[in-house]
Amino acid sequence: MDAGFGSWLFVMSVGASALGGMLGMASGIFIVPILTLFGGVDLRTAIGASIVSVIACSCGSAASFLEGGLTNVRLAIVLETATTLGALTGVFFVGLAPVPFLYGLFAVVLLVSARQMLARRSDPAGISIADPPGNWADKLRLHASYPDHLLGRSVTYQVRQLPQGMFLMYGAGMISALLGIGSGVLKIPAMDTALRLPIKVSSATSNFMIGVTAAASAGAYFIRGDIVPSIAGPVALGSVLGSVVGARILMRVSNEKVRVLFVVVLIALAAQMLLSAFHIVLFGKAA
Amino acid sequence: MITDDKAVDDTHRMDLLLARQLRYGIWLASSVTALGMIVALFGRWIVPHGHTITLGTSIVGKGIALIILLPILRVVLMLIVFLRERNYLFGMISCIVLMTIGVSVIAGFYGPTIH
Numbered sequence: 001m002d003a004g005f006g007s008w009l010f011v012m013s014v015g016a017s018a019l020g021g022m023l024g025m026a027s028g029i030f031i032v033p034i035l036t037l038f039g040g041v042d043l044r045t046a047i048g049a050s051i052v053s054v055i056a057c058s059c060g061s062a063a064s065f066l067e068g069g070l071t072n073v074r075l076a077i078v079l080e081t082a083t084t085l086g087a088l089t090g091v092f093f094v095g096l097a098p099v100p101f102l103y104g105l106f107a108v109v110l111l112v113s114a115r116q117m118l119a120r121r122s123d124p125a126g127i128s129i130a131d132p133p134g135n136w137a138d139k140l141r142l143h144a145s146y147p148d149h150l151l152g153r154s155v156t157y158q159v160r161q162l163p164q165g166m167f168l169m170y171g172a173g174m175i176s177a178l179l180g181i182g183s184g185v186l187k188i189p190a191m192d193t194a195l196r197l198p199i200k201v202s203s204a205t206s207n208f209m210i211g212v213t214a215a216a217s218a219g220a221y222f223i224r225g226d227i228v229p230s231i232a233g234p235v236a237l238g239s240v241l242g243s244v245v246g247a248r249i250l251m252r253v254s255n256e257k258v259r260v261l262f263v264v265v266l267i268a269l270a271a272q273m274l275l276s277a278f279h280i281v282l283f284g285k286a287a
Numbered sequence: 288m289i290t291d292d293k294a295v296d297d298t299h300r301m302d303l304l305l306a307r308q309l310r311y312g313i314w315l316a317s318s319v320t321a322l323g324m325i326v327a328l329f330g331r332w333i334v335p336h337g338h339t340i341t342l343g344t345s346i347v348g349k350g351i352a353l354i355i356l357l358p359i360l361r362v363v364l365m366l367i368v369f370l371r372e373r374n375y376l377f378g379m380i381s382c383i384v385l386m387t388i389g390v391s392v393i394a395g396f397y398g399p400t401i402h
Contacts, residue, residue: 003328056354059313066306069299077365077380084387091391140376144298211309211358216388218355220395230327233320233347236354240317 017242047180086173320350
């Protein structure tokens with residue numbers, strides 16, 4: 001383990017994770033680009049390191065959400081059947097997918113994240129859809145309530161359109177395994193447009209599921225030897241520390257400034273990842 | 288209403304159990320990882336001619352394995368709680384999730400790779 005590089009990985013991860021935590025984003029989306037573009041780390045090794053840090057960060061925040069009673073644990077385990085199946089598919093395809101394709105896919109995910117950051121999320125729970133009675137969510141008794149501290153009472157909510165939600169979650173699991181990210185990009189539309197959960201519940205529940213989804217692919221990469229301890233160790237530890245720091249800064253810095261900064265950073269990284277994809281195609285330097 | 292309250296209570300008890308497992312688990316796994324990094328980086332100051340770098344890196348590997356195991360253990364814990372509540376449907380759903388993770392790990396071992 002090289003002391004200088006190890007320290008750089010650690011400090012970089014603290015920074016990325018703290019920045020991500022300020023907007024409630026997972027740090028994984030920054031770790032892979034930073035490792036490959038600035039650290040000279042091979043893409044698959046970067047994905048392996050990132051997926052471990054994704055699990056580590058989700059464990060800490062999932063615990064806080066659970067204590068707050070915001071997580072719908074029953075819904076989570078049902079959706080996890082879809083996300084882990086997606087991860088399994090991703091594990092199978094990551095060995096076959098050419099590196100330039102992964103770079104390109106990553107650039108697309110970064111751009112979609114930038115777009116989501118610009119668009120304001122409105123609370124989808126209020127819009128009513130006529131779901132037929134006796135649907136899956138009814139049968140599994142997934143409807144629940146959460147304590148709202150602003151209102152000072154518990155708010156009940158319904159879970160809608162479970163099959164569509166499961167389908168989107170399958171995609172989220174696959175992207176998570178392929179790119180080593182938490183894949184909130186696909187989980188947010190699944191939670192908002194299909195299941196129509198209150199925002200607090202959807203953040204908590206998706207955070208809870210990220211760990212299990214990532215563990216399905218991380219276990220495979222670990223067994224395969226794609227996770228390099230001297231890189232994944234400092235990154236995971238730095239990310240955990242950064243997520244604790246980020247949650248504290250959140251209250252002090254204006255949300256709007258951070259948002260604009262993030263959009264700029266996301267677009268810049270997307271451009272650079274896209275260039276990397278074509279660079280490798282043009283010069284045949286596949287890692 | 289009594290049954291409803293009991294159901295809510297049971298759910299929140301499981302929430303707290305899982306929260307505790309994840310919180311203490313991540314502390315333990317992070318500590319092991321940090322210990323490994325310390326041994327790898329500073330071990331040679333104490334044992335100048337030992338294999339401290341190899342030892343440290345292998346401890347970091349153990350810490351990473353612990354991190355990956357945490358969410359899997361969380362599903363095992365949920366399975367146990369569901370079975371004790373005689374909620375066999377959700378017990379089965381937990382089993383499906385565990386089996387999918389198992390298949391994924393096996394697929395990682397035997398699946399196609401380009402290196």
